[in-house]
Amino acid sequence: MTRTSRSFRFAATAAVAALGLLVTACGGSGGSTGAASDGKPVTIEYWTWTLGAKSTVDAFNRTHKDIKVKFTEIPSGTEGYSKLSNAVQAGNAPDVATIEYQMVPEFASQGNLIDLTKYAGETVKTKFPKPVQSLVTFGGRTWTVPYDVAPQLLYYRTDLFKKYGIAVPKTWDEFRTAAEKVRKQDKNVRLASFPKNDPALLAALAWQAGGKWFGTQGDAWKTGVNDTATKKVAAYWDGLVKDGLVQTFTGYSPEETKARAQGSTLAFLGASWSAGGMKTALPDLKGKWAAAPMPNWGTPAVGNYGGTSYGVLKGSEHAQAAAEFITWLTTDKAGVEARLADLASPSSALPANADMRKVAAARFDTSYFNGQDLYALASQQADTIVPGWTWGPDQMDVYTAIQDTTAKSGFTAGVEAGEHKAESGIESRGLKLAE
Amino acid sequence: MAAPLARTAGPPDARRGPAGPGGATQLRRSQRRAAALLITPFFVLFGAVMVAPIGYALWMSLFQERSSGLGFGGTRRVFAGLANYTAALSDPGFRASFAHIALYCALYIPVMIGGSLALALLVDSALARAKRFFQLALFLPHAIPGLIASIIWIYLYTPGLSPVLDWISAAGGSWDFYANDHVLLSMVNLSAWQWTGYNMVIFYAALQAVPREVIEAAVVDGAGALRTALRIKIPMIASAIVMTVLFTCVGAIQLFTEPKLLNQRGAPSIDTEWSPTLFIWKAGFVQHDYGLAAAASLLLAALGVALSFVVTWIGNRWKAAV
Known part of the structure; x- marks a missing residue:
């Protein structure tokens, strides 16, 4: 009897010790990403399901030395948002993710988003139409940066x-x-x-x-x-x-x-x-x-049926760099062009920013639609989007x-x-x- | 394995006695260490993947996330005591999910266990030819991962895609696999297809252990094949049957893939909280209510444990009776 219980105790102690090692090992890996502010490029993680994401990230990485983006494709809809909120909960969320307007209040009020007012508040205020601003601004704070409107x-x-x-x-x-x-x-x-x-x-x-x-x-x-x-x-x-x-x-x-x-x-x-x-x-x-x-x-x-914006998720240690990437995605000509450069499935999203809309329209291949000017139609429809809609928490x-x-x-x-x-x-x- | 263990255990007084040879104590100590070393990995894994998560879930189940006003000022975690447990128990969706599973079991267990038992007895009977072939062929569905199997079956169930439905309509009939009255049968069919062969193999293996003399004696006494099967073979593999029923029950309360996929394909009566695990998934991942999800998970685990005891108890009584 004593024999078994003693070896059990030994085993249990060993198990607890090993568990402790495991826990410290897990804890240790989390902190290692912070040491990148001294000239070395910062790597940010980007999760999305939008069309043309790969070509966009490639273009960004080609032209930026100080920030490198690592892109992972996730499912859209409920599955994708579950994945994101779980990742935040588990402390391994990406820095940047696509958040549709319909999910912004929910993600912001669950504490899954970093307040972007400091980094992108001005961009949102000056470069996007008022009705779109209201979809990403709550409690006087800017939570995400809009990309498209979806009439x-x-x-x-x-x-x-x-x-x-x-x-x-x-x-x-x-x-x-x-x-x-x-x-x-x-x-x-x-x-x-x-x-x-x-x-x-x-x-x-x-x-x-x-x-x-x-x-x-x-x-x-x-x-x-x-x-x-x-x-x-x-x-x-x-x-x-x-x-x-x-x-x-x-x-x-x-x-x-x-x-x-x-x-x-x-x-x-x-x-x-x-x-x-x-x-x-x-x-x-x-x-x-x-x-x-x-x-x-x-x-x-x-x-509006859908429509996407970009947010920085809680736990990100590179909010500044992440906001820079987002600003490039949503308001830089090169970002929008890269999104439409994907040959198999180019994005046909209608940028909310007026200048970017022109860039996208000029780039979109209309041959599938017999030359119909889809962007002109969508732009004109976007003007008739009924104002005053708010998504729920x-x-x-x-x-x-x-x-x-x-x-x-x-x-x-x-x-x-x-x-x-x-x-x-x-x-x-x-x-x-x-x- | 059993023999050397029994030998080293030895009589306790001999170990403690001062007259005991020193060499033997030495040996025992090193063996002790070896045994401890060998079982350590088990305890590490058991602690890491069982005890720790359950402890964490228990901790999480005692808290709730609260916000105020519009909710954009952040969330705070408040101690909620047993509020998550009462919330889960008083949720009609959670309660209904157990009723769904009970109904599913009432249909599924007799069909699947009965089917695999019948197949095992057939393959075991002297009449069967090509035993190996049948064993393998019947087991094959189980080799396909459950998720893939579900996707394939759902393809066969879906109007507009399914060749089966095309044949039915070509023959002048009509059938809706997703209709409220049929969807449970569709699900039972899917699970039975996956598990009948697997359990048949277990029963067949158990039947091989039935002493041939007993069966010969029954035959000599004039029992036919059916009588031998019902009166001799089935009682003699009672432990295997109890074990498979136990595993099936525990598996059934964890039903997730099949209802999840049927829900996604638009089966009207399979809602997003049809089974307890779906309820938990939704609470945690759609409603972000981790406290409720943890409480519901622990309730489900408790039910699983209780169910195991009940099935084993009933099984033991049955085994003692036959």
Whole structure:
């Protein structure tokens, strides 16, 4: 008995000692990155999923001696943001990451972002339009630097629209009529597919209709995920789904792409950035696509579907260098040109900064769209983005609630669940909710 | 392994006695050291990957992140006591996730265990030809990583991609693998495909250990193949059956990949907190509520332990009865 227990004690002591070594080893590696301020180049980590990222980083590293950027591709959407917030929690986050506008309040209020006012506040204030500034400025502080605006656009097959004898719908009423007309001619073909798993698309359409999911009132949050405008949009799409006028493929899935490639979906609801990936996703349909303004509710207006900005994550020891890289990415001609230099899938994002917009427009290869000036269309649409939209501090959770309930019982029920989650999420974190 | 250990253990009084030969004590000490050295890696790993994370989770589960106003002034960690535990237990989503798993088990365990037992008995029976081939062929699905298997099955389930659905509609039928009434069956099918062969191999191996004399005696007494299987073979591999049921239960409460992928593919009734692990994943990684995620994880672990005890207890009683 004594024998076993003593050797157990020995083993346990050895184990604890080894564990201690392990812990110190882990702790030791963290501090080694700080010693780079004496002339040697600083290396910053950059995680993103945006198109043209590799060519951008290569161009930056070619032209900068004092800062080297190491680029890692991460998934977009929930998975990507989970990865980022976990990395912050674990203390091994990258210095720079792409944060969509919809995630800025959430990331900032979770304490995942470094306040960039000191490094880039001036840049944001002087180089970006007011409505875009308001998407990255909260509590009087600048959290991220904007890159693009993402006015929604309708992409459609010119050849098939002709074949089915439909004109490009200008309003949502016309859209419905066109959808009916297509279905009547071929039961296997639909005008469009409306995913039940992409609440960001629903948000953009609610934005267009004048909805306001979040807002601030003093130091309190206001919520309106189920406001009148949003309910109108939800009911519209519930109707189209119920009447079988649109498909409901999972968004960004192989079956959705397959239906577009086969011509059984004639159009899709996208944004300025959607064009970039089409060359690789649908190479055989070159010259058969065109873009048009998103149908509206009677007056020209559009929502922002996505849109990216760049932030410095908590734990970064090179905030200054990181901010310099971000400034180059978003407001330097070379940065924007490099983003469009990627041959396979160049970015088609519409820069928020006016000068950069010209740079990007001049660089974008329009051959896929039969020479259509996509940037001119997107610019003109960007001017009609409805002002006053604010994203929430628990946006991802709200999205998940909408998605779960929509899958079961439709969009109208989905936005109700979203509103419920918006309120409970704000309160459970101790944030203030306006009465 | 057992024999030398038994020898060195020796009678305790001989070790302590002053008359004991000095050489033997020396030997024992060095052996002691060797044994300690050999088991140290286990304790290091056990401590690093089990005890430390559980301790950390326990610590995390006692705190909550709080902010104030709009929330842009930073977050602070406050001691919350058991608030995360009560929050998890009172969350209808968390509670429902266990009901989902119970329903899944009620369908899955009989199908999978019954299926693999039947296959093992068939392969073991004198009638079966090409035993090796069947063993390997049936085990093969398990060699495919679970995630890949799920992706392949989901491809087969998805309208617009699936050739299976094309055949069904070509034959004039229709089937929706994701429909509320069917999705659980689709999931059971996926898991059963992966695990039936694996458990069959375990049962088959256990059947090889059944003494042939016993079976011969049964045959001499006039028992047919079916009777031998039900009355002799199954009772004699009871331990293996209990063990596989235990592993299956513990595996089932950790179900993640299949519902996660089905959720992503838009199966309406599989929501983002369908299983306990999905709930935990969402709490930690979507809601950034690490305290709630830690509390829910520990509750799940406690359930796993409790379940293991219950299954083992029932199994032992069954083994004693047969």
